[in-house]
Amino acid sequence: MAQAPNAIEPTGDGDYAELRSLLLAPEQSRLEELQEQVEHIELNAQNMSRLLPDAIALRGEHDQRLTRVLTPHVSEALGTAVRKQPQTIVDAIAPIMMPAIRLSITNALRSMVQSLNQTIEHSLSFRSMQWRLEALRTGQPFAEIVLLHTLCYRVEQVFLIHSQTGLLLAHAAGDSVAVQDETLVSGMLSAIRAFVQDSFGAAPDQVLNTLRVGDLTVWIEQGPVAILAAVIRGTPPEHFHIHLQDTLTRIHAEQADALARFEGDASTLAGVRPLLEDCLQAQFEPRRRAVSPMTWALLATLLLGAAWWGASVYQERHRWQAFLARLGAEPGLVLTAVETDGGHYRLAGLRDPLAADPAALLQESGLDPGHITAQWSSYYALDATFLLKRARLILSPPTTVQLAMEGTRLIAAGTAPAQWIRESRRLAQLLPGLEHYDxxxxxxxxxxxxxxxxxxxxxxxxxxxxxxxxxxxxxxxxxxxxxxxxxxxxxxxxxxxxxxxxxxxxxxxxxxxxxxxxxxxxxxxxxxxxxxxxxxxxxxxxxxxxxxxxxxxxxxxxxxxxxxxxxxxxxxxxxx
Amino acid sequence: MIEKKICMLGAFAVGKTSLVRRFVTSCFSEQYQTTIGVTVDKKSLTVDGTDLTLVVWDLYGEDEFQKLRRSYLRGSAGYLLVLDGLRRASLDIALRIQESVTDELGPIPFVALVNKHDRRAEWELTDHDLAELAQRGWPVLMSSAKTGQGVEDAFTTLSRALTQAPQPSSRADHPDGA
Structure with missing residues (x-):
């Protein structure tokens, strides 16, 4: 086959080419197409690698289709990456997240400490008493009254409004701030600005930028496409203007496309919300570092009171224990029940009529009789001391008679009239606990x-x-x-x-x-x-x-x- | 959620506020109309599967004492032009307003509402008048603030036009433009 062209060479190149064309034209054409495709595979890849970034950028400028098409794939790829290589993701976001977390914790702690300090300070001062009265009088919560009096300023709401339409682009409000329908407020604010500008014939660049109602101030910053309105309670510092202007400038810079293409869908500007939240600042009157003398005095009084109370309690408890010990040791007194109810004591027991008087012992103890309820039942003590006492009481011996106990035997010695001796024998038989009288x-x-x-x-x-x-x-x-x-x-x-x-x-x-x-x-x-x-x-x-x-x-x-x-x-x- | 600014326009006392009052969300007093000449209300609805919020600027009716404040029109995507069937003069004012708005904002979508249809027998406006409006290409609807007839239709018709229409021109920024 390789020699065939040479064999027909004499017939001329043109003829041969014509013949080949006549015979193989369709196949040759197909072959060229295939060859071109094979060569263009590499060419297209190279071209695409060069063109792809520009192509993506170009398409992104026209509409959101590229985003819509890629979003599910990017989401899925991200999900897969998080599942398969979580550490990579952690390493990537840690530098961003950690400062944010630290900042969040610091802010929360600072807020808590400040709140605690304020609560302590305001709960102990004369001023706080006035505020409590005011809270009672007006029916407002005490915390709100404190806030109103100590607040230098607080940015309660921030509106980002489309200048042309007055439509709300984004909104942020502080915690516990009563918010009306922000869409309508945005519209009315735009209407009022237009009214003022119309009514007073101001130049287009002279716009209403401050409103003041009671202790509320609305600061309005005008941008090329959007305005930023901050509703502020109290008196804000002048430098807050700069913060608002910076925020508005940044929004215009970062969201230029979204603002330019705004057709009523505010969700395209959701990314500006953190910037608005940064504007929700507050400043309270500086906290006094020194503790007020009144607080010290109150604390000292409390401490002294507590010490006095503690000492009193200890002393009374000590006296009570001593009193109980005294009662326990006293012949002829038997404690059967002892109860303590707060600061009140109750006791019950048996008392020989010849025993010491518990009331007298109580007086000696130094305890307050008003704090003690005692209930004594009579009984005869049978120990030798009481038998002897009782014998002396009942027998009334003359001075010439000596009575003594030997175990349970009562021994009488000395001299006495016969009549007394006779009567004593009769009475001795009646003495409880006495077994023998000698x-x-x-x-x-x-x-x-x-x-x-x-x-x-x-x-x-x-x-x-x-x-x-x-x-x-x-x-x-x-x-x-x-x-x-x-x-x-x-x-x-x-x-x-x-x-x-x-x-x-x-x-x-x-x-x-x-x-x-x-x-x-x-x-x-x-x-x-x-x-x-x-x-x-x-x-x-x-x-x-x-x-x-x-x-x-x-x-x-x-x-x-x-x-x-x-x-x-x-x-x-x-x-x- | 897409938001659009629309205006309620028309002569004094044609019933604009009455028309919308029962159908919108409002938190401001009507007193603003007599002070600054406008009250902003809100109407949410779904048109052809699209959620839409109309921010309705209810403008004080034009009369011999007060003219239309053009600055309030700025940025409107459309408007409801209200006529009083009982007063033919309201038609003339409506024509003038429509010209002003077109001059201010360009040919943005609007719906003409001939109000007080519940008293149709007493109308000064004739079928001929209405036919003329139709000839001008105005979408004309009958409404009654008293019965609520035609109000939802008016919002829906205008909303549909807004979602299909091209963006409002920025002629407000260039009042002397073509």
């Missing part, structure tokens, strides 16, 4: 004392006589009878029987036999006078003493009246 020692001692007294007693007689008739004799007899009564009673109480020997005596005058006889008569006479039957516990013996006792014998030569007598000699049986 007065044997008391009875014996009392008997000894009386018998010794009787031993000292005598009845004197006249010489040669044995009768008892003189008043002196009767007096002696009466006293002796009393002593005998005591002795008889005490003997009966001690359960013994005594023997009393009545000794009759004479002086030396007369013969021995006569004197013996006289002494016997005198003894018998005294016995008769005594009426021995009235003393059942005493056995009497009457004897005449003929010989004077040894001491008398030494002075037997003297006649002594005291030798003419009867005397008494008591024989007490020994205690078992």
């Amino acid at each position: 007065d044997r020692g008391l009875t014996r001692q009392s008997l000894n004392v009386v018998t010794q007294e009787l031993a000292q007693a005598s009845i004197l007689f006249e010489q040669g006589r044995a009768d008892i008739r003189s008043s002196e004799q009767r007096h002696s007899l009466s006293r002796i009878a009393t002593l005998l009564g005591q002795i008889d009673e005490l003997a009966r109480l001690s359960g013994t029987t005594l023997t009393i020997r009545i000794n009759g005596q004479t002086d030396i005058v007369g013969g021995l036999a006569q004197n013996r006889r006289l002494s016997e008569i005198r003894a018998q006479s005294a016995l008769d006078a005594i009426h021995p039957a009235t003393f059942p516990s005493i056995r009497f013996e009457a004897h005449g003493v003929t010989l004077p006792p040894e001491p008398q014998r030494a002075r037997a030569t003297a006649v002594l009246p005291e030798d003419r007598r009867v005397s008494f000699q008591v024989t007490v049986p020994q205690a078992p």
Whole structure:
């Protein structure tokens, strides 16, 4: 095949070409097309790479179709990238997000601290009292009153308005700001500006740029396409004008296309909202750094009050505990219930009538009796101290009697009249808790004392006589009878029987036999006078003493009246 | 949401405010009409699937004491031109207003509303007058502020024209333009 053209060379190039054209024209034409396509594949890619940016820019200027077409693909690609390579996205946006987050947190903290400071400051000052009164009077919330009084200025709303139509392009309002329909406000604001300009024949570049109503001011900045209107409460600083102008300039620069193509769809300008929000500034009156003296005074008062209160509470609690301990230790007082209700105390218990008076103890404790309610029920304490106390109270012993406890035994010692001894035995049986009353020692001692007294007693007689008739004799007899009564009673109480020997005596005058006889008569006479039957516990013996006792014998030569007598000699049986 | 500024125009007391009052959102007193000559209201509606908000500038009616404030027309995408069927003079004023607006804004969409249709028998306007308006190419609708007849239609018709019309000219910025 490669030699074929040479074989037909002699026939001439033109003929050959013609022939080839006649035979292969369709195939050759197709071949050229294919070759051209193959060559243009690279050419088109190169051309497109050069033209693509310009093509995109060109198309973007005409309409939004390119954006609409690409948006879903870009969104999907972004979503895929976030899912597959989140770290890349994080690394990319972190430099942007972190400062924003820090700024947001800083602002929030600053706002919180400022709010707290204001609350503290205003809740303690005289001025705040006035504001509270104003809030009560006007019915407005206190926070609002504080805001109004401390506000230097606050930008409450910002409107971006299309100059030509008066239509609202964007709007931002502060928190808790009452906002009317911003579309209508925008329209009316434009109408008012037009009215003022028309009415006062101002030049086109002389526009209404400030409105003032009460403490509200509207500052209006005019731009080529849009105006920026800020509604400000209070008195804004002049430099805020510059901020508004800068914002408007930036909006015109960044949104030039959207503004130029604005046909009523404000959503194309949604991106300006952050710029408007930046204009929502506020400034409050500078916070006083120093704490007011009144605040210090109030704090000091509060601290002192708290300290005083704490000390009072501690002291009262301490006193209360001491009082309870005192009551617990006091004999005859038994606490059965103790309750504390706030600052009021209640207690209940048992009290022996002989125990210390709880009211007196309460007074000694220093506690306020008004804070304490006590309810005491009576009871008999059975410990030795109270048994003794009770015995002393009930028995009322004379001073010559000593009472003592030995375990549950009450021991009486000393001397006492028989009548008291007898009555005490009866009463002792009634004493609660007393198991035994022992007065044997008391009875014996009392008997000894009386018998010794009787031993000292005598009845004197006249010489040669044995009768008892003189008043002196009767007096002696009466006293002796009393002593005998005591002795008889005490003997009966001690359960013994005594023997009393009545000794009759004479002086030396007369013969021995006569004197013996006289002494016997005198003894018998005294016995008769005594009426021995009235003393059942005493056995009497009457004897005449003929010989004077040894001491008398030494002075037997003297006649002594005291030798003419009867005397008494008591024989007490020994205690078992 | 697309917003368009439209104006309510017409002679004094033809019923412009009454026409719109029941059909729009308003937060300003009608007193503004007698003070600054306009009240701005709002009417939202859906036309052919498109949500539209008409910002309605209800202008004080033109009479011998007060002329139309042209500055209020600026930026309007269209207008409702209201006539009082009971007063033929309102037709003349409407013609004059329409000329003024066209002069100010160019041939923007509008709808002529012949009001007080509920008292049709007492009209001074004749069918001939209406035919003349139609001959001028005006879209003319009958309305009654009392019954509400024709009001929604008027807003809808104008809105449809606005969404189909080219953008309003900027002749307000060049009042002496062609």
